[in-house]
Amino acid sequence: MRLMMTVSGVRGVVGETLTPTVAAELGCAFGTYLRGGKVVVGRDSRPSGAMVQQGVVSGLLSAGCDVILLGIASTPATALMVRRHSAAGGVVITASHNPVIWNGIKFLTNEGLAPPPEQAERIFGIYDLKAFTLARVEQLSTPQSDPSAANAHVEAALALVDPALVSAKAFRVVLDSINGAGGVEGKMLLERLGCEVVHINAEANGRFAHVPEPLAENLTQPCEAVTAKQAVAGFVQDPDADRLAIVDENGVYIGEEYTLALAARYMFAAHPGPAAANLSTSRMIDDVAAQAGGACRVYRSPVGEANVVAVMKEHGCQFGGEGNGGIIDLRVGPVRDSLVAMALTLQLMTLTGKTISQLVSDIPRYVMIKQKFECEKDRIARVLEAVRSQCEDGQINDSDGVRVDYADAWVHIRGSNTEPIVRIIAEAPTADRANQLIDRMRQIMDATA
Known part of the structure; x- marks a missing residue:
């Protein structure tokens, strides 16, 4: 290796x-x-x-x-x-x-x-x-x-919201810090927002209590804790606390794509204007922008945090992020931030009076399927060119691989930077439609062999 x-x-x-x-x-x-x-x-x-x-x-x-x-x-x-x-x-x-x-x-x-x-x-x-x-x-x-880093970070995140307003709700929340770096900062933020914090996996010893990747099968412990403690939400940090996964009040993991969509719901209402997201991020954020109307729209970037920030700066976006649970607010910094995500989510709940599950139900639901296939690096360029030429029935963005948007769905195919593989992500209202798009990409790949 x-x-x-x-x-x-x-x-x-x-x-x-x-x-x-x-x-x-x-x-x-x-x-x-x-x-x-x-x-x-x-x-x-x-x-x-x-x-x-x-x-x-x-x-x-x-x-x-x-x-x-x-x-x-x-x-x-x-x-x-x-x-x-x-x-x-x-x-x-x-x-x-x-x-x-x-x-x-x-x-x-x-x-x-x-x-x-x-x-x-x-x-x-x-x-x-x-x-x-x-x-x-x-x-x-x-x-x-x-x-002083923890206190400085918390103060910066608190400045984005109204702490007194949120504190009046006295939310009970579960915080799972996976024994990573974000526990001290995360708990400090939530307590400053008036929350009763049920903190699990709080010791910063690096012995991760569960697999860090935020998949449903890895998050049974925080889901069970939300139910047992009758919390309004569960917040799950990754080891370096730049990404956030959210569990609703019923103990259901809502999926990492919703972290950005919920933040966008608040930001488009409080600070109307453009946002940025990478090409592999759900179109839920586009739907939220369309619901907000006015100057709210989404600019797409190549995959990668730095690329999202570059597009944010180019188009004057105050916030943006990625579908991996990463929220970026330039008022705090040009990196993904789990504390910002928690603060904006609690502010949204406070202002709307809605639970996490109710907020999720307000956003159009899609099925996203991700797959990867072996593909020699010298063949990847031919595959992408074939996709461009054979998918003219959709709207093409080739700033990072090729993303093809249709009225009801989209598919994104790109080569890995580190392995001889291509990654294909498709999102559609149904699994059948998403799989149909992936199958089409696979057929184009096979034809270039």
Whole structure:
């Protein structure tokens, strides 16, 4: 297995592809790219986090960087502190929803955003060539600690809503932090919003209480807790707390696509204007925009957090996100943020007087099917060109693979950045229609063999 290096950062299996030496060299490569300067470093709660962090920090120091250590902190909190410190960049030690044997290194720009592809390539090029610039001994510094990240993040999220109004409802909610990095921040936010918090899997020890990927079969514990405690909602964070899954008051997991749709319902009403979402995100957000009317509309981006943010900036969008439970509000930062998602959801419930299940029932329901198929990398371009030429009966967006929109449904086919596979996502009012679109893509693929 190789070290995975993409625009989203670096991930590897600890002790195999991700070792202390690799971590130190990647830190040195990033420090060399930055030409020194201040770098903010946070990490999630994985048992390997301290080891990987030590390696990265030694590399940064060797390149002449001044390092600010946040300790265990969510990805959005780390991104926020990059800007608060006016740092040259940031590093988050996390592998997001990957199993505990994995860890990763996510680089951040001075805006707290993942570097665009050309910058990521330059960082990886320095690493590959070992073209490090090492500082003279008199330029070396000692890392400094900043314990204020959690409070700063909570304050930023609270500023988006009316805490007094939400507090008056005295909601009882379940928070499942999966023993990840977001527990302290998440509980602090909910308590500041007047909630009675039933906090499960709260210890930041990195021993994930269930599989982190937010699938229904992995979320039985928070669903049962909502029912047992008669809570109005369950909020489930991922290990680095940038994504949020939601359980309704009946103990039913509503699906990660609804996190963005519910946030959009509030934002389009409170702050009418455009939003951005990637090409693989449900069209529920388009339906919510259409219901809101006026200046509300959705711009689509290639897959990837940084791509969503680029489209947000291009079109003046205040918020956006991805269908994986990731909400981005530029007032807090240019990254996905589970605290923002929780705050906006509770504000929506407060203003509408509706439960989660009632809010979900107001949004058109679709069936989304995701599949992947083996496809040699040199064949992927031919497949995409065939889809473009044979699907002229729909509206085509080829900014990232090919997405074809029809009046009732859509399908998106794209090659993986890390594996010889293509991913196909189809969404339609029925499973039969979604499968029909996937079958059509598969037939086009087979014909290019």
